[in-house]
Amino acid sequence: MNKTSVVLASRPSGDPTAGNFRLETRPVPALEDGQIMVRVIYLSLDPYMRPRMTELKSYTPPFALDAPLTGGAIGEVIESKSDKFAKGDIAMGMFGWETISIVDARGVRKLDAKAAPLTYHLGVLGMPGYTAYWGMLHIGRPKPGETVFVSAATGAVGSLAGQLAKLKGARVAGCAGSDAKCSFAVKELGYDACFNHNARHDYDQALAELCPNGIDVDFENVGGPIFHAVFRKMNDFGRIAMCGAIAEYNDERPQPGPDKMFSIIQRRLKIEGFIVSDHMRDMGEFMRDVPAWIAQGKIHYRETVVQGLEHAPQAFMGLLKGENFGKLIVQVGEAPK
Amino acid sequence: MNKTSVVLASRPSGDPTAGNFRLETRPVPALEDGQIMVRVIYLSLDPYMRPRMTELKSYTPPFALDAPLTGGAIGEVIESKSDKFAKGDIAMGMFGWETISIVDARGVRKLDAKAAPLTYHLGVLGMPGYTAYWGMLHIGRPKPGETVFVSAATGAVGSLAGQLAKLKGARVAGCAGSDAKCSFAVKELGYDACFNHNARHDYDQALAELCPNGIDVDFENVGGPIFHAVFRKMNDFGRIAMCGAIAEYNDERPQPGPDKMFSIIQRRLKIEGFIVSDHMRDMGEFMRDVPAWIAQGKIHYRETVVQGLEHAPQAFMGLLKGENFGKLIVQVGEAPK
Numbered sequence: 001m002n003k004t005s006v007v008l009a010s011r012p013s014g015d016p017t018a019g020n021f022r023l024e025t026r027p028v029p030a031l032e033d034g035q036i037m038v039r040v041i042y043l044s045l046d047p048y049m050r051p052r053m054t055e056l057k058s059y060t061p062p063f064a065l066d067a068p069l070t071g072g073a074i075g076e077v078i079e080s081k082s083d084k085f086a087k088g089d090i091a092m093g094m095f096g097w098e099t100i101s102i103v104d105a106r107g108v109r110k111l112d113a114k115a116a117p118l119t120y121h122l123g124v125l126g127m128p129g130y131t132a133y134w135g136m137l138h139i140g141r142p143k144p145g146e147t148v149f150v151s152a153a154t155g156a157v158g159s160l161a162g163q164l165a166k167l168k169g170a171r172v173a174g175c176a177g178s179d180a181k182c183s184f185a186v187k188e189l190g191y192d193a194c195f196n197h198n199a200r201h202d203y204d205q206a207l208a209e210l211c212p213n214g215i216d217v218d219f220e221n222v223g224g225p226i227f228h229a230v231f232r233k234m235n236d237f238g239r240i241a242m243c244g245a246i247a248e249y250n251d252e253r254p255q256p257g258p259d260k261m262f263s264i265i266q267r268r269l270k271i272e273g274f275i276v277s278d279h280m281r282d283m284g285e286f287m288r289d290v291p292a293w294i295a296q297g298k299i300h301y302r303e304t305v306v307q308g309l310e311h312a313p314q315a316f317m318g319l320l321k322g323e324n325f326g327k328l329i330v331q332v333g334e335a336p337k
Numbered sequence: 338m339n340k341t342s343v344v345l346a347s348r349p350s351g352d353p354t355a356g357n358f359r360l361e362t363r364p365v366p367a368l369e370d371g372q373i374m375v376r377v378i379y380l381s382l383d384p385y386m387r388p389r390m391t392e393l394k395s396y397t398p399p400f401a402l403d404a405p406l407t408g409g410a411i412g413e414v415i416e417s418k419s420d421k422f423a424k425g426d427i428a429m430g431m432f433g434w435e436t437i438s439i440v441d442a443r444g445v446r447k448l449d450a451k452a453a454p455l456t457y458h459l460g461v462l463g464m465p466g467y468t469a470y471w472g473m474l475h476i477g478r479p480k481p482g483e484t485v486f487v488s489a490a491t492g493a494v495g496s497l498a499g500q501l502a503k504l505k506g507a508r509v510a511g512c513a514g515s516d517a518k519c520s521f522a523v524k525e526l527g528y529d530a531c532f533n534h535n536a537r538h539d540y541d542q543a544l545a546e547l548c549p550n551g552i553d554v555d556f557e558n559v560g561g562p563i564f565h566a567v568f569r570k571m572n573d574f575g576r577i578a579m580c581g582a583i584a585e586y587n588d589e590r591p592q593p594g595p596d597k598m599f600s601i602i603q604r605r606l607k608i609e610g611f612i613v614s615d616h617m618r619d620m621g622e623f624m625r626d627v628p629a630w631i632a633q634g635k636i637h638y639r640e641t642v643v644q645g646l647e648h649a650p651q652a653f654m655g656l657l658k659g660e661n662f663g664k665l666i667v668q669v670g671e672a673p674k
Contacts, residue, residue, distance in 0.1 A: 223598065242598075242601045242602050243602065244599070244602065245598070245602070248597070249599075254597035255596065255597070256593035256594060256595070256596055257593060257595050258594050259594065260591035260592070260594075261579075262560050262579070262581070262582030264579045265580065265582070265610035265611070266388070266610070266612075269608075269610050270608070270610075271606075271608040272607045273599075273601035273602035273603070273604065273605050273607075
């Protein structure tokens, strides 16, 4: 039996290109004790994968060259040498960008295919959703009447972050990369205001209009000049939940931070970087709250599903440019019936 | 009766110069109800005064032009229209840079002249000491075996910050502006290592030598290129207590922040700016701990006392260049017998 994989052919310098990826077909190796063989169905594409393509000191080791890329994914167990899984189980874990993935069963979770649409487990009910939940509620901690800003307002993380801030009674503004996304943010997600950062580049002026009372909480997904403008607009005792910096991941040379960092003192700002995998033990509240809010219609959710593993590299390159709308998923194989 | 004052003649642009200050003699106005008249004895000079000389959006309003500068000070009450104070009391508050100051008695504290040397109340037992205490113990929170870095290691704040980190079992490194200060830091204050930032400018290399295991807590007093090098050296889950940025206060154009701020995410750093006056209600522990530690010889303290109000501007300009050694105080009038 053969499998098809997307491997990292070379490390991107600046924007990733098609040449950094290679599709290859190889025989599936034999299963060892404790492992399961999974037919991959859905593959999550996330911005954090970009830094892992370069050899950086990072929280996760870089992707290996000439090996399949990996990521959060859902698949069907087709062979098991683990007591945890039987053939036919639906499983979620870190699988390869490939049609068939063999992994250690530890760290893989069984999914109830009836509880929610499967893809939700890679988005609003999964890592991106919990990222929004942790960052907004544990670091941002918006209070009623405060102003919250969310960059990448309609992305997999930002869309939930903004809605959570609204549920906490804050005024929520954001930015997104198209008028359609901004319209979605306001009409569907309940943002009070949103500007298209590809249409207007006078970020200071845009923020002055959108956030007349300044910004108390920044949920930062983008970095770069937008972050710098937000930083200038932060109110005393403001909190910045540093979640991502998609605008900087492709930079060949690192960008300088915002001017006059010492205003952090005068404004008593708190900036905190976080990675949600540090907080998996505290996931209970999230798993209780968010499915209930979705069921009650309090949380809206949108995703883009790209068909075919061979399109994963192109979809990933588009993700870094904001071409997706909502959570980006690649469908690699047929969904279970 | 006349008083002599140092007034702000013009706002400094870049390094303050003698021309930004003016000595003037005026009649002392009549005392109003609720006020006290104080013969100023000791005046505290602190780096935070520099931003107040410029019209910045800041936590404290800027100093007014052509009015006496103000600061933490100690004096003897020579006339009182307040029930709180009697003639002869020793009082600490925000007084003018002047020989005689008239202030509202609210916010002025009576001192027991026998409890500790009076000047200590402007240093290790006062605002700078509590700043070190709050920042190190509430934000830095060093654990035994961790590495702590303190810039301006022997300054009014840094000298206590470093000693507190040692008391908590951390390895403590710092930098200071002369070999004599570094020697004092290591031999008297108990720092494990200290480098002279005026003698060597290869900060990355210096930190690599002084902090071979990276930095877990940065108590930031200096800002600028030293801060950037420290930022690069921060370990995962590191904490940065942003207390001051003396190297940036004279900048005419704001300096950019450290490169690649988004590594805050990968390293899960926390950066928190603070101003100790926000935390005056929690001063109890500090007032209990630090005098006891001084009495037990666990805390060493050093100050420079400049004689004469007329030398305050020069002493302040020197403070911004690190010319003082330890806490800088101006003696304006005779100490009580």
